[in-house]
Amino acid sequence: SAVISQKPSRDICQRGTSLTIQCQVDSQVTMMFWYRQQPGQSLTLIATANQGSEATYESGFVIDKFPISRPNLTFSTLTVSNMSPEDSSIYLCSVEDKGGYEQYFGPGTRLTVT
Amino acid sequence: KNQVEQSPQSLIILEGKNCTLQCNYTVSPFSNLRWYKQDTGRGPVSLTIMTFSENTKSNGRYTATLDADTKQSSLHITASQLSDSASYICVASNNAGNMLTFGGGTRLMVKP
Numbered sequence: 001s002a003v004i005s006q007k008p009s010r011d012i013c014q015r016g017t018s019l020t021i022q023c024q025v026d027s028q029v030t031m032m033f034w035y036r037q038q039p040g041q042s043l044t045l046i047a048t049a050n051q052g053s054e055a056t057y058e059s060g061f062v063i064d065k066f067p068i069s070r071p072n073l074t075f076s077t078l079t080v081s082n083m084s085p086e087d088s089s090i091y092l093c094s095v096e097d098k099g100g101y102e103q104y105f106g107p108g109t110r111l112t113v114t
Numbered sequence: 115k116n117q118v119e120q121s122p123q124s125l126i127i128l129e130g131k132n133c134t135l136q137c138n139y140t141v142s143p144f145s146n147l148r149w150y151k152q153d154t155g156r157g158p159v160s161l162t163i164m165t166f167s168e169n170t171k172s173n174g175r176y177t178a179t180l181d182a183d184t185k186q187s188s189l190h191i192t193a194s195q196l197s198d199s200a201s202y203i204c205v206a207s208n209n210a211g212n213m214l215t216f217g218g219g220t221r222l223m224v225k226p
Binding site: 004041042043044045092094101102103104105106107108110 | 146148150155156157158159160163203214216217218219
C-alpha cells in the first residue's frame with residue numbers, strides 16, 4: 001500500500017487569494033490524481049497529474065483555476081487560484097498502485113473560503 | 115452516462131446490529147466494483163474490490179456482494195461497532211483503474 005500525506009490539512013482563506021496544496025507519497029507512483037469533495041457530496045475528479053507533462057483535466061476544470069505540478073514520481077501540488085466561497089471543499093490526492101488495481105487516498109485538505 | 119447510485123442516503127443503527135447498504139451502477143465497460151469507508155475528515159479507505167467474475171468478498175465484518183448481470187452490489191456489515199460510523203462509498207471502475215465513477219455514499223451512524 002501507499003502512504004500519502006497532504007499539506008496543509010486545513011486552511012481558511014480569503015476570497016481572491018490562492019492556496020497551494022502539497023501531496024507526498026512514500027513510494028514512486030505513475031498515476032496521481034486530484035479530487036474535490038464538496039460538502040455532503042461524493043468525490044469528483046479534477047485532474048490526473050502527469051509526471052513530466054501537463055496535467056489532464058476533467059470536464060469543468062481548467063488549468064488556470066487549478067494549476068497542477070508533478071515534478072517527480074512522489075510529489076504533486078494543486079493550486080486553487082482566485083478562490084471564491086464555492087471553492088470551499090475537501091481536496092484529496094490519490095495514487096494508483098503499479099497494477100492499476102487499487103487506489104489510495106490522502107487524508108485530504110479541508111479548504112474554507114470566506 | 116456512467117452512474118453509481120447508493121441507498122439509503124443515511125442510516126442509523128444500534129451497536130451490535132447488522133445492516134446492508136445497496137449500490138446500483140451503470141458503467142460500461144465494467145472492470146471492477148469497490149467499496150470505500152470514509153471517516154469524517156479523512157480520505158476514503160478501501161474495503162473491498164471485486165471484478166465482474168467475483169460475486170462475494172469479505173474483509174472482516176464487511177462482506178460485499180456483486181451481481182454483474184443486474185449491475186447491483188451490496189455491503190453487509192455484521193455486528194456493527196461504534197467505529198463503523200462513517201460514509202460508505204461505492205465506486206465502479208470502467209478500465210484498469212483510473213476511470214472511477216463514485217456513488218453519493220451512505221452515511222452510517224452506529225449508536226450505543
